[in-house]
Amino acid sequence: MVVNTKRFGQIEIENNQIIVFHSPILGFGDLKKYVLLQSEDKESPFEFLQSAENEHLSFIVADPFVFFPEYEFQLEPHWIETLAVTDESDIMVMVIITVRSADDISCNLKAPIIINKSNNRAAQFVLDNRAYKTQQPLLREKKGADIGADSFKK
Template sequence: MIFNTKRFGQIEIENNQMIVFESPILGFGNLKKYILLQSEDKKSPFEFLQSAENEDLSFIVADPFVFFPEYEFHLEPHWIETLAVTDESDIMVMVIVTVRSADDISCNLKAPVVINKSNNIAAQIVLDHRGYSTQELLLREKKGAEIDADSVKK
């Protein structure tokens, strides 16, 4: 299949690459089909979740465990059934990243995107966990914060 996208131009994917959301991304309930695209920089921790139904819509996503190794939650039996999970290793967790500026980048730890890699069924799940925020900062210190401008010797 060939799709037109605003950000990536024309892309071609196989049927087995289509991710279908059983529980759609919040605010985008009418859009259920997406494609996960890697950044051109293969070392980047960020990927793109491109809508297959709206060429203008793509989300920046990332593996939350890269930035927050202590991040954890329990997948309720309802979601295991909805996603048709048979093996825990088939689960991929991504979070939506928001970039407001170079120093203001956050991710939504409160509502991760959970994908079953074996069948490409996905859901955005709102966690009942008070410690997680929808705007968890990725950069906890501003660049250059460790430099004291007054410490320059004359």
């Protein structure tokens, strides 16, 4: 299957790479199919969640535990059932990254994305924890523009 993207051009993906959101990304309720694209830089913690239905929509995402090892929450039984999770090791947690400038980067710890890697079912949901912010600063100190957030591997 070919997916047209504004950022990366045409990309070839297999049907089993499509991630289907059973609880859509907030603000994008009509778009349910995405593909996760890895960065070309193997050391980069950033990936791209590209809509398979809208070529103009892609999110930068990352594993929150890389930046916030103390981050934790309980996955409610409702979500375990909705995503058909049978093994905890199949769960992947991602958060959406917002880049305003090289030294103003934040992530949404309040509304993580959960992906069941065994069946590619996903959901974004809002945590009932006041400690987590929708715009949690990602960088604790000023960084240069060498993050390389626009490169990916097809």
